[in-house]
Amino acid sequence: MKNNEYPEIMLPERACELCGFDGGNALELHAGEDVLVIHKEQMTAIEMVHVISMLSEMSTDLTVALAKACGRCNNCGGEDDDTGENDPAQWVESCSLCRDLLDDSQNIYIPDYLLKEAGISSSAKLEASADRDGGEITVTEAGNQFDISDVPPGILTVLAQSGICLAELDELIMLEEIVYGK
Numbered sequence: 001m002k003n004n005e006y007p008e009i010m011l012p013e014r015a016c017e018l019c020g021f022d023g024g025n026a027l028e029l030h031a032g033e034d035v036l037v038i039h040k041e042q043m044t045a046i047e048m049v050h051v052i053s054m055l056s057e058m059s060t061d062l063t064v065a066l067a068k069a070c071g072r073c074n075n076c077g078g079e080d081d082d083t084g085e086n087d088p089a090q091w092v093e094s095c096s097l098c099r100d101l102l103d104d105s106q107n108i109y110i111p112d113y114l115l116k117e118a119g120i121s122s123s124a125k126l127e128a129s130a131d132r133d134g135g136e137i138t139v140t141e142a143g144n145q146f147d148i149s150d151v152p153p154g155i156l157t158v159l160a161q162s163g164i165c166l167a168e169l170d171e172l173i174m175l176e177e178i179v180y181g182k
């Protein structure tokens with residue numbers, strides 16, 4: 001059942017003063033998954049510059065916070081941590097676990113008709129396990145709703161280039177733990 005109780009947002013007076021919002025401004029709302037941005041419906045060039053710089057500052061800060069939550073990849077705890085090089089882009093590159101997460105060909109693809117037969121939606125995430133002796137692979141619907149495949153390539157590239165552990169990111173997404181504002 002859908003929860004129809006929504007928060008009623010009153011904009012704090014001081015925030016409105018800072019934003020230059022007065023009763024006379026029509027405001028424009030941009031609602032996306034997990035975010036709401038409000039700015040004036042009509043803006044001058046400098047007002048637009050202010051909005052752009054706030055948004056890019058926020059996106060940098062959030063990216064840094066996400067990167068910190070994941071930490072650097074030390075070859076994912078593997079033995080041959082030869083990632084002592086100073087180029088962070090090489091850290092993820094030389095970790096096979098992280099590299100596989102960037103590689104689409106590692107995903108499980110099952111034809112739609114088979115999914116249908118199994119009663120699994122074609123958009124569902126899949127999980128596979130292998131039976132060592134029986135020569136069988138079992139594919140089931142994954143328990144988690146999101147994983148690293150839901151992260152846009154642009155964000156993944158920035159994190160990978162900075163040597164951030166993608167396996168840890170995948171783990172954090174699946175665990176659905178709070179990683180910001182705890």
Ligand SMILES: [Zn+2]
Pocket residue numbers: 072073074075076077095098165166167168
């Ligand atoms: Zn790692």
Ligand SMILES: [Zn+2]
Pocket residue numbers: 073074075076092095096097098099165166167
């Ligand atoms: Zn790794």
